[in-house]
Amino acid sequence: MQDDRRLAVLRAIVEDYVATEEPVGSKALVERHGLGVSPATVRNDMAALEEEGFITQPHTSAGRVPTDKGYRMFVDRLATLKPMSVAERRAIATILDGAVDLDDVVQRSVRLLAQLTRQVAVVQYPTLSRSTVRHIEIVALTPSRVLAVLILSTGRVEQRVVELATDLDDAALADLRLRCNTVATGEIIADAVTGLRRLATEAPATAPVAEVLAEAMSDHRSDERVAVGGAANLARYGASFDLDVRPLLEAIEEHVVLLTLLGEATTGDTLTVRIGHEGPLQELASTSVVATGYGPGNEALATLGVVGPTRMDYPGSMAAVRAVARYVSRILDEA
Amino acid sequence: MQDDRRLAVLRAIVEDYVATEEPVGSKALVERHGLGVSPATVRNDMAALEEEGFITQPHTSAGRVPTDKGYRMFVDRLATLKPMSVAERRAIATILDGAVDLDDVVQRSVRLLAQLTRQVAVVQYPTLSRSTVRHIEIVALTPSRVLAVLILSTGRVEQRVVELATDLDDAALADLRLRCNTVATGEIIADAVTGLRRLATEAPATAPVAEVLAEAMSDHRSDERVAVGGAANLARYGASFDLDVRPLLEAIEEHVVLLTLLGEATTGDTLTVRIGHEGPLQELASTSVVATGYGPGNEALATLGVVGPTRMDYPGSMAAVRAVARYVSRILDEA
DNA sequence: GCTTGGCACTCCGGTCGGCCGAGTGCCAGA
DNA sequence: TCTGGCACTCGGCCGACCGGAGTGCCAAGC
Numbered sequence: 108m109q110d111d112r113r114l115a116v117l118r119a120i121v122e123d124y125v126a127t128e129e130p131v132g133s134k135a136l137v138e139r140h141g142l143g144v145s146p147a148t149v150r151n152d153m154a155a156l157e158e159e160g161f162i163t164q165p166h167t168s169a170g171r172v173p174t175d176k177g178y179r180m181f182v183d184r185l186a187t188l189k190p191m192s193v194a195e196r197r198a199i200a201t202i203l204d205g206a207v208d209l210d211d212v213v214q215r216s217v218r219l220l221a222q223l224t225r226q227v228a229v230v231q232y233p234t235l236s237r238s239t240v241r242h243i244e245i246v247a248l249t250p251s252r253v254l255a256v257l258i259l260s261t262g263r264v265e266q267r268v269v270e271l272a273t274d275l276d277d278a279a280l281a282d283l284r285l286r287c288n289t290v291a292t293g294e295i296i297a298d299a300v301t302g303l304r305r306l307a308t309e310a311p312a313t314a315p316v317a318e319v320l321a322e323a324m325s326d327h328r329s330d331e332r333v334a335v336g337g338a339a340n341l342a343r344y345g346a347s348f349d350l351d352v353r354p355l356l357e358a359i360e361e362h363v364v365l366l367t368l369l370g371e372a373t374t375g376d377t378l379t380v381r382i383g384h385e386g387p388l389q390e391l392a393s394t395s396v397v398a399t400g401y402g403p404g405n406e407a408l409a410t411l412g413v414v415g416p417t418r419m420d421y422p423g424s425m426a427a428v429r430a431v432a433r434y435v436s437r438i439l440d441e442a
Numbered sequence: 443m444q445d446d447r448r449l450a451v452l453r454a455i456v457e458d459y460v461a462t463e464e465p466v467g468s469k470a471l472v473e474r475h476g477l478g479v480s481p482a483t484v485r486n487d488m489a490a491l492e493e494e495g496f497i498t499q500p501h502t503s504a505g506r507v508p509t510d511k512g513y514r515m516f517v518d519r520l521a522t523l524k525p526m527s528v529a530e531r532r533a534i535a536t537i538l539d540g541a542v543d544l545d546d547v548v549q550r551s552v553r554l555l556a557q558l559t560r561q562v563a564v565v566q567y568p569t570l571s572r573s574t575v576r577h578i579e580i581v582a583l584t585p586s587r588v589l590a591v592l593i594l595s596t597g598r599v600e601q602r603v604v605e606l607a608t609d610l611d612d613a614a615l616a617d618l619r620l621r622c623n624t625v626a627t628g629e630i631i632a633d634a635v636t637g638l639r640r641l642a643t644e645a646p647a648t649a650p651v652a653e654v655l656a657e658a659m660s661d662h663r664s665d666e667r668v669a670v671g672g673a674a675n676l677a678r679y680g681a682s683f684d685l686d687v688r689p690l691l692e693a694i695e696e697h698v699v700l701l702t703l704l705g706e707a708t709t710g711d712t713l714t715v716r717i718g719h720e721g722p723l724q725e726l727a728s729t730s731v732v733a734t735g736y737g738p739g740n741e742a743l744a745t746l747g748v749v750g751p752t753r754m755d756y757p758g759s760m761a762a763v764r765a766v767a768r769y770v771s772r773i774l775d776e777a
Numbered sequence: 778g779c780t781t782g783g784c785a786c787t788c789c790g791g792t793c794g795g796c797c798g799a800g801t802g803c804c805a806g807a
Numbered sequence: 808t809c810t811g812g813c814a815c816t817c818g819g820c821c822g823a824c825c826g827g828a829g830t831g832c833c834a835a836g837c
Contacts, residue, residue, distance in 0.1 A: 132800050145810050150801070155472045168800050168817045208601060221695075246593065256591060256599070258581065263600050264591065266543060278650045338673055342688040353677040360556075360674045480781050485830070503787045503829050612815050 110189075115142065116152045116187040117161055121173050125418055131152040131298050175383040175417060178395070182421050187284065189422040191301030191430050195223060199229050199434050206438070209262035211235070216411060218434055221337025223427040224420075226414045227355070229365055230346045231307050231372075232332040233261040233402060233439070240291045240299045240324075245316060246282045250274040255316055257323055259296075261439070265323045283313055289321065300324050333362045337413075345414065354390035355414065364388070368414065372400030372407035376433075378425050383417045393417055401432040403439040411435070448476065451487045452496055453520040457506050460753055465505030470655035481712075487509040497520055506539065509767040510718040510752060513730070517715050518755050523758040526765050530558060534769050541578075541773070542598035544568070548669050551746060553769055556672025558762040559748045560757075562690070564700055567667040568596045568737060568774070575626045575659075576635045580619045593656055594631075596774070600658045604651050618648055622655065635659050668697045672748075679751065686751060689725035694750075695765065699723070703749065707735030707742035711768075713760050718752045728752055734760045738774040746770070 119140045123131040133146040135155060142149065153171055156162045161177035164170065173181070191199075202219050206212040213230050220228035245258040251274050258292060259263040277284070290302035300321045307317040341352050358364045367387050373379050381396040395417045400407025409432055413424050454475040458466040468481040468488060477484065486567040491497045491569055496512035499505065508516070526534075537554050541547040543615050548565050579591040586609050592600040605699035612619070619678040625637035635656045673694060676687050693699045708714050730752045735742025746767055748759050 132798090134800080146800095147810055148808085151809085154802080164801085166816090166818060168815085169799070208603075241583070242578045242589070244581065244591065246577045246579065247574070254577070254593065256579065256593070258591070259587065260602075262603075264599055266593070266597075266599050268543075268597075334711040334830090336695065339688070339691040342691050353674070354675050360671065425568070465829090469829080481829095482781055482783090483779085489831080501788060504789075526826085607801085656808065 111151045112142070112144070113156060114180075114185060115140075115306060117156055117173070117177060118208065119183045120156075120162060120171055121185070122170055125420055128418065130165055130172050132170035132385065135170075170384075175385065178382045178417055178421070179385075182382070186425070188426045188429070189420075189425055194238060195203050195427075198223075198431070202433055203431075203438060206375070212435060212438060214336075216431055217336035219332040220413055220427060220431050221340065222333060223338050223431070224415070224424045225343070225372055225415040226358075226415040226419065226424065227335065227337045227339070227340060228410040228411075228413050229398075230334045233263070233365065233371060233408040234333070237331065237402075237406065237408055238263070239293060239295050243284070243287045243291055245280060245287065245322065247277075247280055250276075253280070253316065255320055255323075257320060265326075266321045267323055267344065269319045270294070271315055286310065286313055287317060290309055291320070296324050297400045299310055303441055312359075329406065331363055331366060333365050335365065340415075355394055356390075358388070358391065358414075366410075367398055368397045369410040370396070370409040372399075374407045375405055376429065378429060379412075380421065380425065392427075395419055395421075397421070397428050399428055399432045401436045401439075403436060405436065408439075447477070447479070448487045449520060450475075450513060451484055452491055452508070453516060455488075455491075455497060455506055456512065456520070458480075459507055461567045463753065465500060465507050470505075485743075487631060492558060493632060505601070508753075510720065511750055513717045513756070514720075516717050517717070517760075521757045521760070523576075523761045523764070524755075526761055529722055530762075531765070533558075533612075534633065534765060538766075538769050538773060540632075547770060547773060549671075551766055552671035554670045555746065555748055555762060556675065556765050559750070559759045560675050560678070561748040561750040561754065562670065562675060562694065564704055564733075565669045565699065565744075565746040567669070567705060568598070568743040571732050572630065572737075572743055573598070574628060574630050578619070578622045578626055578655065580615060582610065582615055582621065585611075588615070588651065588733055590658075591654055602654050602658055604654045606650055614647070619653060621645065622652060626655070631659050646662055663681045665700060666698055668700050670694050670697075670700065672726075674751075689723075690729055690749065693726065694724070694767035701745075703731055704733050704745045704747055704764070705731070705736075707745040708742055709731075709742045711764065713764060715756065715760065730754055732756070732763050734763055734767045736771045736774075738771060740771065743774075 110278070111238065112222060116136065120131050120135055123136065123139060136149055137144065137146050153162065158170065160174060161180055162171040163174050164173060171246065180410060199219060202215055203212065206215050213232055216228045217228045227357040239260040241260050242258045246254045246256065248254055251271045253269050253275070254272065255267050255269055287303065290306050291299040303317040303321040307314040341355065344352050358368065370379055370381065378397060378399045383395060385394045386396060393416060394414055394415050395413055398410050398412025400410050402408030412428050454471055455466050458471065458474060466483040471477065471481065471484055472481050488497065491507065495509060496515055497506040498509050500507060506764050534554060537550055538547065541550050548567055552563045552565045574595040575597050577593045581589045581591065583603070585590055586602050586606045588606065588610070590602050590604055595641040619639060622638065625641050626634040629637060635658070636655040638652040676690065679687050693703065705714055705716065713732060713734045718730060719727045721731060728751060731747055731749050731751055733745050733747025737743030747763050748757065
C-alpha cells in the first residue's frame with residue numbers, strides 16, 4: 108500500500124523536476140498532483156525514498172531531486188511512453204518521405220529527432236559491414252586513370268580514383284568491370300573483400316582496382332560516420348554551462364566518441380536508456396542517452412538516438428526515438 | 443606625429459583586449475607595450491580615439507574596448523598577417539594530402555581550420571554550377587527500376603533511384619546510357635541540363651531518367667551544403683553566453699544561414715573580413731567572419747572561413763584561412 | 778605645443794550581515 | 808497509519824560598505 112504511493116511520489120517528483128528544473132518540495136507536490144494525502148505524509152515517503160537512494164536534497168532545507176537511480180526506476184517501472192500526436196506522426200512521415208537518397212534520409216532524421224525532442228540528436232549512418240554490394244562501376248578518366256564507384260544495398264556510394272601503371276583500352280576496361288562485378292555483386296561486404304583480394308592475386312592486371320575497392324569496403328572511416336543535429340538546444344541548458352555543455356559540445360565534435368556513447372545497436376524494438384554515470388564517459392555523468400538500432404527488416408544496421416541532460420523528458424524522448432527508428436527502418440525496407 | 447602614436451595605441455588596445463578579454467587601461471598599456479610615453483599621454487590619445495569612434499568604455503571608470511570601427515581600422519591598416527609556423531604548414535599539408543575524396547577534403551579542411559584558429563570553421567562544398575559532368579552511369583536494379591549515378595568534375599557524386607513505367611532490357615539500358623552521356627558528358631551543368639531536357643522531349647523513352655538527372659543537377663539543395671566544425675570552441679566564449687553563443691549555435695544548425703554569413707565567394711587571394719554589425723544578421727552583431735573563396739585554378743567555386751567573436755585574433759585567423767584555402771585549391775587543381 | 782605628474786572623482790566588484798521564506802524532521806494526537 | 812503543528816535550518820536576496828582601477832582635468836615642465 109505505502110509502496111505504491113511511494114512510487115507515485117517518485118514519479119511525481121521526476122515529472123515535476125523535469126518540468127521546472129527546480130528541487131520539488133512536499134507542499135507543491137500534493138498541490139500539483141492529486142495525491143490525496145497531506146504534505147506531512149509525503150514528507151515521510153520522501154524520507155524513505157531518500158533512504159533508498161532514489162532522491163536526494165541539494166541542501167539541508169531544499170526540495171528533493173531525483174538521483175540517477177531514481178530516474179532508472181522511473182524509466183523502468185513508472186514511465187509510460189508518451190504517444191505521438193497525429194501532427195507529429197504526420198510530420199515524421201512527410202519529412203522522411205521527401206528524402207532523395209540515403210544521406211538525405213539520415214540528415215532528415217537528425218533534424219526531425221532534434222525538433223521532436225528539442226535535444227541533441229545523433230544518427231549513425233548504416234554500417235557497411237552487413238550490407239551487400241549492389242554494383243561496381245569503373246569509368247575511365249584518362250587512359251591510365253579510372254574512377255571506381257561502389258554502390259551498396261543501403262544506397263551508399265563510395266568512389267575512388269585509381270592510378271594505373273599501364274594504359275587500359277575499352278575492352279580491358281569492360282573485362283575489368285565484369286570480373287569485379289562477378290566476384291562482388293550480391294555478396295556481403297566481408298565476402299566481397301576476400302573475393303576481390305583473391306582476384307587481385309590471381310589476375311595481376313586487376314590488382315590496382317580490386318585492391319582499392321577492397322580497401323574502400325573495409326575502410327573503417329565509413330563505419331564511424333554519424334550525423335548530429337540540435338546542438339542549438341544546448342543553449343537551453345541554462346544552469347551549469349561549463350559542467351554540462353562543454354564536454355557534450357566536445358563529444359559532438361568527436362564522432363568516434365559519439366558512437367561509443369550511442370553504444371551497440373540494439374535489435375528489434377528495444378530502446379536503450381543510459382542514465383548519467385551508467386554511460387561510458389565520466390565527463391558526461393550528467394547526461395543521458397536514449398537510443399535504439401534501426402535498419403531494414405528489423406536488423407540493426409546502425410543506431411540513432413538523442414543525448415540530453417539526465418533531467419530530460421524520458422517518455423517523450425523514448426517515444427520519438429522509437430517512432431523515428433521505425434519509420435526509417437520502413438524506408439530502408441522499401442529501398 | 444601624434445597620429446602615428448594614436449594608431450599604435452589603437453593597435454595595442456586591440457591586441458591586449460583580444461588577449462585578455464578585459465577592458466584595457468592606460469597604465470597596463472604602457473607597461474606591456476614599449477610605447478615610451480607616460481600613461482597620461484596615452485589617456486589623451488585614448489580620449490581622441492574615443493572621440494573618433496574607434497574605442498569605447500563600457501562604464502565611466504573602466505578601461506577601453508575597441509568598437510567595430512576600431513577593429514575595422516585594425517584589420518585594414520594595422521594588422522600584419524601572422525605567418526604560419528613550419529609545424530602548422532606541415533600539419534596542413536599532411537592532413538589534407540591524406541584525403542581520399544572530395545567529401546573527405548572538405549571534412550578535413552573544416553577540422554583543420556577549427557584546430558588552427560580555435561574557432562568555428564565553415565567550409566562550403568564546391569557548387570555544382572560551375573563544374574562539368576564527368577560521366578553518367580545507369581545501373582539496373584530490377585527490370586523497371588534503375589539507379590542513375592552522376593559524376594562531376596569536382597569529384598562529387600549524386601545518385602537517384604528512378605522508377606520506370608516499362609521494363610528495360612540490357613540493350614535499351616546501354617542505349618539510354620549512351621544517349622545521356624552523349625548530351626551531357628564534358629558539358630558544364632547548365633548546358634547538360636538543357637541537353638538532357640531536350641533529350642527527354644525528343645526521345646520519350648529516356649524521359650524519366652533524363653528528367654531525374656536534370657533535376658539532380660539543378661537541385662539547389664546541393665548548393666547549400668556546408669560542413670561545420672569547432673563548435674566546441676564556443677565553450678571558450680565564457681562571458682555573455684546567451685547573447686553571443688545561442689544565436690551562433692542556431693546559425694550553425696541552419697546551413698542556409700551560414701551560407702549567407704559566409705557571403706559571396708571572393709576570387710583570387712582576397713580575404714573577406716566582416717566585423718560585427720557589418721554582417722547580414724543583427725543577431726550576430728557581435729560575431730565576425732573571416733572568409734575567402736577557393737577552387738581549382740583560382741576560380742572561386744566555394745567559400746570557406748571561420749566565424750568567431752568580434753574580439754578574435756584577426757591576424758592569426760586570416761593567415762590560417764588563406765593558407766588552408768590555398769592548399770585546398772591546389773589539391774583541386776590536381777584532381 | 779606636446780607631454781607629464783598630481784589629484785579628485787566615478788563606478789565596478791566583492792564582501793558582510795541580516796532578513797525572509799521554503800522546506801524539513803519530529804512528535805503527539807486522531 | 809495518517810495528519811497537523813512546531814521549531815529549526817539554510818540558501819538566496821537585499822542593502823551597505825569598501826577597495827581598487829581607471830579616468831578627466833589641470834597646472835607645470837621640456
